[in-house]
């Protein structure tokens with residue numbers, strides 16, 4: 001098993017065949033579950049990439065472990081799609097991970113609207129630390145990142161050494177385009193977050209997510225005006 005501690009940049013170059021229907025995703029997932037079994041966790045935000053990756057994961061491991069970081073600041077539509085996914089895939093183990101502070105406690109300690117005054121601190125408290133807790137002792141985690149999504153993601157590999165979480169991060173969807181994601185979702189009638197139909201290509205917490213004007217800039221609706229591209233879960 002390849003772990004953060006045994007990672008060797010020269011030995012571990014992972015090349016999967018990508019000239020197939022899922023552009024390598026199913027092969028990557030088969031490899032990942034053979035390597036890590038129950039020690040593999042999918043941290044899912046339940047956007048459209050999440051809908052697709054859940055469906056692929058379910059084909060390989062119907063009992064896969066999936067974690068959602070519940071910041072208590074998500075849109076109702078996000079909670080609705082989680083319920084729809086639970087109904088469609090009842091064997092998946094979906095965990096809703098909570099931050100240690102409620103929103104009210106955060107206001108008491110850090111003031112109103114920390115997402116405006118210091119979004120990095122807010123993300124740290126409500127996303128990064130909870131994921132750290134979830135990945136503590138976990139050898140590898142799955143993410144639905146795609147290279148096309150933003151300049152910070154264009155060099156991601158299928159298998160990555162993750163310094164931030166002292167783990168191995170596996171990204172099966174790196175070669176998928178936005179159109180391919182939607183084609184797969186519609187063809188397979190997958191449940192998805194209905195905000196996608198209203199101009200939200202990338203969906204995070206409600207205070208930090210806006211509809212976009214330019215659909216070609218998929219993440220421009222996130223932390224608009226803050227010069228922030230990532231929440232801290234994925235290093236730029």
Ligand code: SF4
Nearest residue numbers: 115119122123205208
């Ligand atoms: S996305 Fe916004 S509201 Fe959510 S944790 Fe980060 S700063 Fe806070």
